[in-house]
Amino acid sequence: MKRHFFIFVQTGIWLLAAIILAGCGPGKESTAALVSETGIFSWEEEYILPEKEADVVKAMERLDCKAVYQQIPPDAQEAEVLDYLKRRGEMEQHVFYLAGASEWGLQENAASMLETVEKTAEWNRKAGEGNGFAGIVWDVEPYLLDEWENNREECMQRYVENCIRSYEEAKKEQLAVIVCIPNFYDRPGLAEQLELLVEKGCDGIAVMNYNKADEAGQIAVEARLAEKYRKGIIHITEMQKPGYHSLTEQNTYYYDGFDAVWESWERLRQEYPYEYLGFSWHYLKPCLHLMEKEENA
Template sequence: MKRKTGILLVAGLALTLAALGLQSSHTRPKAGSLFSWNRTAVSAEGIEAVLTVNEQLPLTQLFQEFPLEMLREKTEVQRFVSQLHTQGIDCYALMGDATWALHEQAEEVLSRLILVADYNETSSASQRLRGVVLDIEPYLLPQWDTEDRLTLLQDYADQMVIYYKQAKALNLEVVICLPYWYDQDYAEALEQLISEACDQAAIMNYNRHDEAGQLVREVEYAQHSHKTLIAIYEFIAPGKHGLESNNTYHDASLDELRQAWAGLQEQFPQGKIYPGYHYLEEVQAFLQRQ
């Protein structure tokens, strides 16, 4: 059941959004998206790190976490986003917390969306953030192991639809992060999340044994609702965050990564599916090892 947050939306912020330039190739990944959780990346050194990755793994989107005060002050973010824009890379504000799956946190989420919209309103076209990335993982909540998971996930999906409507009223695009396994037991909620709660769905496709097979339903939902799908590759070392060797490309070669992406392109030649890389420091270290 959908809930009203009781909050007035700030709407009508007219933004000029740059068009995505998508580069295709069968020998290396299509232009993709890079996650960056390092708040210090918003610097000259951070820009260089992103551009270094871009040389070997072409990018059209950077998902960057920003300190709230930095968004309020604006100057550093404007300089950072403008530099990315000259390289054809759109920037999104990366944010998220597992508790945001609950309607009790709706006001906090809306305040974040309004903050990004306010930043855009007082920035030039080349300095604007294209949208937000909502990385909200309800399965990390204590309730996941103590309550009805199906109900919890459905409530989360309903809440995400509300966030999406609020963001669109503020002229912000929305990318949501989803695990690859929702289709196993929560297909109805998954379809709602892809079709009604985002412009792009970034799938944490962290199982190298069947990368194409575990995306079939997600691609189907995305194609039906004309949404873009991002297949995220992990680069964190095995042993961290519960990752095993089959969950990450940390110890793989660049050729293996490119072959994996070529395989997805062959499986879904008509799909709007692009690669994503998690995350900046780990990807940079991976490329340095090649």
């Protein structure tokens, strides 16, 4: 009888411990909050180097950013990456590995995306507790490929399958995943796969909403899906000078300035009072240029 009682009590303790430990892990809501923090894209490798640290700090503080989406070049020295992560950790800022190429969306078995997840996890193991990447931002744009024009539905399906597969692996490594998307995946023929992407392929979507004409209307479907599945949604604002990549004044806030961006974001908050609506600047280098113009005005 005593032995049976002991086993019963011990089993209860184990169950209680399991419940407590499960509650301590990153839950769906906390991950949605993480991925919807105000962030900034950073494409140039120079900004991971110590000599550019003052510029990074300046932009993060001026633009009230809690996260940075940093591209890491293939030939980057491991020590440089780990030192950069350590500096961001000391500033209590989250770093997302910004990675991807258009062709990754159509690769067999998500080969490059899975390789990137593995590489990110390996960096995190070497970075140590509190200093690693918070997650990955996928910049995978299959609609730029020739194949897209011939069969966009099939391309979209393959792309979403690859996102789902890589997301499953990222979760095993406790990496949050943000997927960059244009604002036109809600069109007929693509909308069903867009919903699947939000539901099963990421912790949040970052929408390249680069048209000032109807910013709220252009992300209406994406905002509804994010709220339905309790995922983050990030409105990305373009800050590059008109003329680059065929950008016009209708696509960018370069001439409008930072205050106009914050006013735009506030209007979106009023339109979508969803707690996991976030915002991001595109991107670090032009933002630094605009700050320099402000200082010299």
